Amino acid sequence: MSSPGTDDLSFKRARNVKEQVIGSFLFLSAAVSTLVTVGIVAVLFTETVAFFRAVSPVDFFTGTEWTPLFQNPRFGVLPLLSGSFLVAAGAAVVAIPLGLLSAIFLSEYSGPRLRGVLKPLLEILAGIPTVVYGYFALTFITPLLRTVLPETDVFNAASAALVVGIMIVPTVSSLSDDALRAVPKALRQGAYGLGATKFEVSTRVVVPAALSGILASFILGISRAIGETMAVTIAAGNMPNLTLNGLESIQTMTAYIVQASLGDTPHGSIGYQTLFAVGMTLFVITLAMNVLSQWVMARFREEYQ
Template sequence: MRSDTPNRANLDALRRKAGRRWQEQLIGGVLFAFAAVSILTTLAVIVLLANETAGFFREVSLVEFFTAREWTPLFANPSYGILPLVTGTLLVTGIGLVVALPLGLAAAIYLSEYATDETRLRVMPILEVLAGIPTVVFGYFALLFVTPLLQEFIPGLKLFNALSAGLVMGFMLLPIVSSVSADAMQAVPRALREAAYGLGATKHEVVLRVVVPAALSGIVASFILAASRAIGETMIVTLAAGQRPLFTLDPRETIATMTSFIVQAGTGDQPAGSLASRALYAVAATLFLMTLGLNILSQKVVERFRERYE
């Protein structure tokens, strides 16, 4: 009887160990399946874009696509020059970044270095609310409030224009820049700040010469992330900037962006497999390559300027 008790205890321990191993394998398999679904979905999107875009370029030359200044794929006499869409996208994105980057960085510096804990707890939820507003609301805000307001001061401003869309987009991007930059600054060790104060530096000098350079990789990553988000924005530009593919850098004019054309073509009645429908995929592939390039650039910047502290 005494010899059976240790054996039974050993068997129970082995059973429990086998049960835990089976549970861990099951959890690992479920997590792997979830990860595989996301990867396979991405691959399916890439394959679909590549297939339809290849069909488009079998009928339209690359030279025309990237150099022509007219984009009328849905007209009776179509033209397939993507430059008006690219310039419209970059114009709105540039205006939005001019607003978002300095204001977002200033907000991040204030929240990280100057604000009290109580002020930070009050301001951060406001930024989170701003980030949670649907972009369609921003679009109507730009169209119905910002544009009429700007028309009182800017002559020649069209009802649909790049300026109001870019300005409102900048405020939409503020939480991205401020939150990511503030996190990067707060990750800078306190010892660096104390060492600078010990050398006689002022608060202003510590922020600009110690904290910001040390957090540069995170700050630049927030800038690139905001640019990528702005390039892919849809509802604001569709509602406020218009859907007129015009090759111009005048922010007062009605323009079209790549995303607004995708919305326009996606809700049209052109048959699947036609050249007009494949033009949508060619624009989407161009947009995909632009955002992919920005993401790769962001990773390179982070690797180049990352500061590691022990």
């Protein structure tokens, strides 16, 4: 320090004060993220409690009819849950094989140059706004489905599931690719040394070694599919429908929230509270899946030096 001798101490004190002020500001910024979580939980919780004062939780979780905005309202959430899970299951059927095989191709079969082209291309899929996927589903996939299977409704779960599946391919492929690439070279070389073919090395050595990351990517992808909103709102329709038939019009939890908030749901009304009750259900399910994905990743991780 080249401070002029006499003021050394007060200079240091001033400097310390400044350091502390900045430190506190930085801490408060980090605390904001915690505040957001507290806010989300508090808001969902308050309105959900208000909702359950009017509607019994048993009716909500076991009822098979969802007509909350009708004259004679029914508050059974099962049709919305089945809608969300139908779309998510269909999306998983598309995204899991495509994503995993793409990841194996990127990590095991393609050289750095091919990989450098393919990986960013796949990641563009993740950057396209979901409303665009909705448009694609409605104007391309649905007409295609209806030519093959004429009994398909204009709005149907299958079209939404296909498009959401495409949307989450990069989630699955990127995370699985990371997991596969984290498997040490020595393991592969050991297997080759025993005379294994590339196929055998990939499927019997590398994939099992990366299994925790791969499973975590599946769970995270499905969680994204459940939380997906615009594409399913546009393509799957707004018909709460307890069905496993993907060719019918359905409504997901997210699509209901959009539909209800586009309409007139005054603050404090039961319609307003249903938004948060459904939102809470959605939040709990996706949070549980995200936590499960992190747990799988940590619990079953193979450690290599």
